[in-house]
Amino acid sequence: MIEVVRPGPLTTVQDLGRPGHAHLGVPCSGAADRPSLCLANRLVGNPEDAAGLEMTFGGAVLRFHRSGWAAVTGAPVPLRVGGRPAAMNAPCHVPAGACLEVGVPRIGVRSYLAVRGGLAVDPVLGSRSTDLLSGLGPAPLRGGDRLPVGRLPADAPILVDQAPVAPLPEEPVLRILPGPRDDWFTDDALGVLTTERYEVTAESNRVGIRLTGRPLRRAREGELPSEGMVTGALQVPPNGMPIIFLADHPTTGGYPVIAVLAGRDLPVAAQLRPGQKVRFRLHGGR
Amino acid sequence: MRVRRAGDAALLAEVEDLATAHRLHAAVRAAGLAGIVDVVPGERTVLIVTDPARCDLERVRARLAALELPERPEADPAPVEIPVRYDGADVAEVAELTGLTAEEVVRRHASGEYVVAYLGFSPGFGYLRGLDPALHVPRRSTPRTFVPAGSVAIAGPYSAVYPSSSPGGWRLLGRTDLALWDPDRRPSPALLRPGARVRFVPVEGVR
Numbered sequence: 123m124i125e126v127v128r129p130g131p132l133t134t135v136q137d138l139g140r141p142g143h144a145h146l147g148v149p150c151s152g153a154a155d156r157p158s159l160c161l162a163n164r165l166v167g168n169p170e171d172a173a174g175l176e177m178t179f180g181g182a183v184l185r186f187h188r189s190g191w192a193a194v195t196g197a198p199v200p201l202r203v204g205g206r207p208a209a210m211n212a213p214c215h216v217p218a219g220a221c222l223e224v225g226v227p228r229i230g231v232r233s234y235l236a237v238r239g240g241l242a243v244d245p246v247l248g249s250r251s252t253d254l255l256s257g258l259g260p261a262p263l264r265g266g267d268r269l270p271v272g273r274l275p276a277d278a279p280i281l282v283d284q285a286p287v288a289p290l291p292e293e294p295v296l297r298i299l300p301g302p303r304d305d306w307f308t309d310d311a312l313g314v315l316t317t318e319r320y321e322v323t324a325e326s327n328r329v330g331i332r333l334t335g336r337p338l339r340r341a342r343e344g345e346l347p348s349e350g351m352v353t354g355a356l357q358v359p360p361n362g363m364p365i366i367f368l369a370d371h372p373t374t375g376g377y378p379v380i381a382v383l384a385g386r387d388l389p390v391a392a393q394l395r396p397g398q399k400v401r402f403r404l405h406g407g408r
Numbered sequence: 409m410r411v412r413r414a415g416d417a418a419l420l421a422e423v424e425d426l427a428t429a430h431r432l433h434a435a436v437r438a439a440g441l442a443g444i445v446d447v448v449p450g451e452r453t454v455l456i457v458t459d460p461a462r463c464d465l466e467r468v469r470a471r472l473a474a475l476e477l478p479e480r481p482e483a484d485p486a487p488v489e490i491p492v493r494y495d496g497a498d499v500a501e502v503a504e505l506t507g508l509t510a511e512e513v514v515r516r517h518a519s520g521e522y523v524v525a526y527l528g529f530s531p532g533f534g535y536l537r538g539l540d541p542a543l544h545v546p547r548r549s550t551p552r553t554f555v556p557a558g559s560v561a562i563a564g565p566y567s568a569v570y571p572s573s574s575p576g577g578w579r580l581l582g583r584t585d586l587a588l589w590d591p592d593r594r595p596s597p598a599l600l601r602p603g604a605r606v607r608f609v610p611v612e613g614v615r
Contacts, residue, residue, distance in 0.1 A: 147527035374526055
């Protein structure tokens with residue numbers, strides 16, 4: 123069992139979410155930066171879809187009541203285990219009674235912690251993820267919370283000492299595929315989107331990254347009949363400022379989507395922090 | 409039917425109306441195509457989200473074009489009946505906005521034949537089509553910070569029941585004790601599904 127000594131600014135339990143219920147109004151949710159959670163799980167011998175922690179701006183202090191293996195990935199943070207420095211992207215052993223202390227990232231936003239065995243909080247609709255839009259899943263962590271840890275077969279191996287991970291880009295260029303509603307915008311809108319820089323605002327969260335910059339103008343008035351929305355959609359409300367939908371985005375919406383991020387760039391977007399600049403370019407081979 | 413790309417893992421099929429969207433939604437589910445993660449109907453669309461590791465989007469597109477749509481999307485045509493106490497905070501205001509009496513607002517709302525167009529906003533929140541055009545009123549200019557679960561409400565061409573307590577800007581006509589959302593309910597936690605028919609049944613306290 124793991125005791126939350128300090129949760130940090132926002133720490134939630136995340137796995138790979140609850141896909142398959144979008145027609146009932148249930149967001150997919152799950153880790154915003156999925157490859158980072160999957161890597162953390164592999165490093166401790168877990169299945170990739172085991173539940174871990176998503177720490178927004180780090181800051182968590184966790185006491186392990188039983189000894190265990192943990193790994194932290196995603197936004198780079200200083201780590202200490204029992205007071206000694208430990209490495210990111212590597213399995214580390216936490217002795218019984220010791221604390222794992224997570225510092226604050228200087229680049230990126232979301233760091234992931236996997237524990238060998240996975241976090242065994244009660245699932246809702248097949249997932250342990252906290253969905254901040256709908257309120258499904260466990261509440262964000264608070265000081266004093268106790269998290270049960272699951273069990274793995276004894277022969278599930280820990281195979282890697284340290285995973286090489288590419289650094290997060292300072293000013294990412296995200297690839298987009300136009301549509302499905304690029305025809306709702308003026309002819310130059312996609313050109314504007316792919317030449318201007320946009321800035322990430324402080325209103326960004328797990329639902330979406332709100333950008334500010336040169337507005338994208340609509341070519342037609344009126345409301346789009348509500349339609350299904352995908353993760354990575356660049357939805358454009360009437361003020362012309364695009365929002366990139368992340369894991370907890372609403373399942374349907376009535377603002378047109380000018381373009382959708384290439385799936386591979388979603389984890390990059392999930393690490394964008396307020397104040398950071400971002401650019402977009404057309405994904406080849408549409 | 410026009411099929412648009414929605415990124416590298418999803419297709420958005422556009423159809424002429426809501427009924428066709430529901431028939432296509434049912435047909436895509438019945439076809440059991442491999443690698444389909446989510447099928448989400450909208451007002452005039454069906455979004456098909458795939459796992460790109462498990463299927464080829466162009467193949468899904470070809471299968472979509474060849475699908476035969478069922479005559480009737482729902483196997484069970486019996487409407488969902490929702491008992492309502494019409495004591496909502498906005499009945500008088502809706503009466504004022506529409507020029508109807510409060511009794512007439514309630515009578516018209518309760519006599520409608522509704523269809524769940526699609527779900528969204530929150531788990532189990534169905535946007536119901538079939539509201540009497542005389543009751544089409546705009547949302548409140550300032551949303552309430554708290555609308556209790558079970559609130560029966562209207563806004564624009566829609567009626568809905570709030571499945572859980574949340575902020576909300578719709579006009580409140582009444583309340584139901586029926587659970588619109590129950591995560592432990594099987595087979596579906598949501599009482600309403602896209603394409604289902606709905607009737608509101610007034611219970612004691614009708615004004």
